Amino acid sequence: MFSLFILLLQRLGIILVLAFLLVNVSFFRKLITKKTLKAATALIAIFAVFTIISNLTGVEITRDNSLVQAPFLTGLPQSDSIANTRTLVITVAGIIGGPFVGSIVGFIGGLHRVIQGNFSDYFYIVSSTLVGFVSGTLAKRFSQRDSYPASWASAALGLLAESIQMVFIGIFSGLALVKLIIIPMMLLNSIGVSVFISILNAYLSNEQQLKAVQTHDVLNLANRTLPYFRQGLNINSAQQACRIIKEYTNFDAVGITDRINVLAHVGAGKDHHLAGQAVLTDLSKHVIASGTARFAYHKNEIGCPNANCPLASAIVLPLRVNDKTIGALKMYFTKAERLTTVEENLAQGLALIFSSQLALGMAEEQSKLASDAEIKSLQAQINPHFFFNAINTVNALMRTNVEQARAALLQLSTFFRSSLQGVTATQIPLKQEKEHVNSYMSLEQTRFPDKYTVIYNIDADSEVKVPPFCLQVLVENSVRHAFPNRRKGNIIRISVKQQEQSLIIVVADNGIGIKKELLTRLGQETIASSTGTGTALVNLNRRLIGLYGNESHLQIQSSEKGTTIKTIVPVSNPQNLSHQ
Structure with a gap:
């Protein structure tokens, strides 16, 4: 039993290393925040591969309970069994993707196990599917706000999932096999589920902290850009605003345009994205024409005609005043993988704030042409205490x-x-x-x-x-x-x-x-x-x-x-x- 524990511990290490690598892939991080059929399908594909890896790297157990080590178990006699981390992966799939994703991943993992065993032990299809469904259903009850279940709850789900699997094994394969594998498999798979979900929760927690810091920076940024955007959209105000935006964010380049020309571009690519010249990129032209935000995750999607342009990913958002697009806010990275949902949300918030600041500038310009009575009326309508209270509330909520x-x-x-x-x-x-x-x-x-x-x-x-x-x-x-x-x-x-x-x-x-x-x-x-x-x-x-x-x-x-x-x-x- 101890030897089996050590061998399964090695297999668990493989899965956890893959989990760590997966969390650091922006594509996967975007999937876990989306609740769409396309995202669910992608999660099923990812975890299905993980379950197959778990089956292939399992430890073969012969009829006489001897352990057989092999790099990959592509097939085994019908009389033999496998100790592996498949249930761990199916449980995690259910926790992350819900009962639908968990059930499908479980079905695929169980089906592969049947094929791997030369079409024996068909009960694995039912047991694995049930594990995925139960894990996904119960995970919703234990999930915390903006995160997955806590470590203890994840460990409990891992124990429950493995218990379901052991019941099926005991019924169809005998209690002798259960006695050999129950302690190491339940212990390691429970720990594995807990560690896997803890890795995800740690990422989500860090992301929330980053959002809090960004929100604080956004308030300071908005305060510094307000005097410039109140002047209207021109080369001078745009140049100053772009410098401030780049100072407070991690973008490699920041640009602002009106409907025709580049007004300012600070950072990478400034040698050919020049103020006063016509907008170059197809991406910006589309945003200005349509009035809708666009995201580019590859250099080709930006559409810059300069072959040596270092910009690899971009966020371009319309600047709108009175429901009319008057320009665009552009933010770039020189490495495509740096563009995440955090940056997308930040940019969208900034575009709304800057649009409001531009609207304020236009309103002030119009107010200068109005009579004193109209100005006093406006001052009476907008309660400054309300705005100060609202800003203080936002500051408190950031924590x-x-x-x-x-x-x-x-x-x-x-x-x-x-x-x-x-x-x-x-x-x-x-x-x-x-x-x-x-x-x-x-x-x-x-x-x-x-x-x-x-x-x-x-x-x-x-x-x-x-x-x-x-x-x-x-x-x-x-x-x-x-x-x-x-x-x-x-x-x-x-x-x-x-x-x-x-x-x-x-x-x-x-x-x-x-x-x-x-x-x-x-x-x-x-x-x-x-x-x-x-x-x-x-x-x-x-x-x-x-x-x-x-x-x-x-x-x-x-x-x-x-x-x-x-x-x-x-x-x-x-x-x-x-x-x-």
Whole structure:
């Protein structure tokens, strides 16, 4: 038994070395994060090869329980058996790929074992398939957030899988064989599963830490690029921004273009990707034309006409303002294998942030041409404290939940972009206003989980036009004033109903209500108060009256059971659309 233990330990070493090499292959790392049929098929192929290797490198056990060592067991007599690590591989396949992948890998491994044994011991097909299914099913119960089961759980799954195999062997091959192999095989396969999954979990943990560091760097990067992108997209601003981006990332080259020319290129390939010249690569031209992101994993996919170009992989993303592509952000590696999902996610986040910064610059330029009254109105709509609170929330989440921090950043970008788009438009689609509210509430709910419940009752065409901020201001008013010191049970109801040629918009909450002495003044004038001045409601009320007449003024009702604010907006023919 000890000799068998040592021999199986050597075979286990082979599998674990392969596991270590596999985790360091970017192709495999991408597969384990995707839940597609194509990824599952690739995982089946990989682990099927592993099971066959396990069968071929097994230890032959003769009828009289003697051990036979051979480099590869391509075949063996029907009377002999094999001790191997096949069950380990099938268990790992189930844990990583789920019951479907585990079952198919188990079937292939069992079938190969039958062929290897000169078409004997057909029970291995059933037992191996069952092991894969059970491992994949139970792994879901033990899996942790963004990782696979812990070491102890993986070891337990390994023991269970090998126990299933031993039951079949005992029934069909006899207890004598089980007595010889049960201790070394259960022990080593259990340890092997635990070590294999620990290697994967270690990689995932390192990746999460890397994402946290990147998120922190992204905030600093965004802070440094903001002054340049606020100047608009030109050669000077793009050159400065590219230098900053390259400083904060691991990319070998960074470039920015407008729709026609290269504005800046820093790093590898700068000798022929020159500022002021036309865009060279086919990849960039496609992104600018289509407005969709593209990834190149090989030099040929980049399409640079310069044969000596050192760029081997690339991420090219559109820079969009007001749903129009105005240029492209390009990031390159000189080695194709360095491009991973981490870099892809980072680049996509940066493109969204830079697009928002460019939109901010354009909005500021437009604001310079507007009247002082319009500028004050914009300042009243965008609450700076909200943005500071959101950024602080993202900073806190980076230490506990990187994915949630990234999601919050995207919501902040959406909210910021919607706020800026509302500056120059007098009317926007209802669905856009609803997205604005969703992004605002998502950020608030990230700060205060389970504190707010938003209920929609919308019975109107999503494309019907409404004034910008008409819902967001009312919802924010409820969030800021309706529920002091109440952590749960805070409900905000949003109702939009179309009746003939009018939209009836109602935002109601179940908060503490508004003091009677303030109720008649709210929306009519600013109020000196420790909790706010009501400026946003005043501006919204004035905009509604200016656009549609007195019939659309804010109607406010309030009691100790909550507050309801209502307005009626014509579906068409507003009185004053001169600002559009």
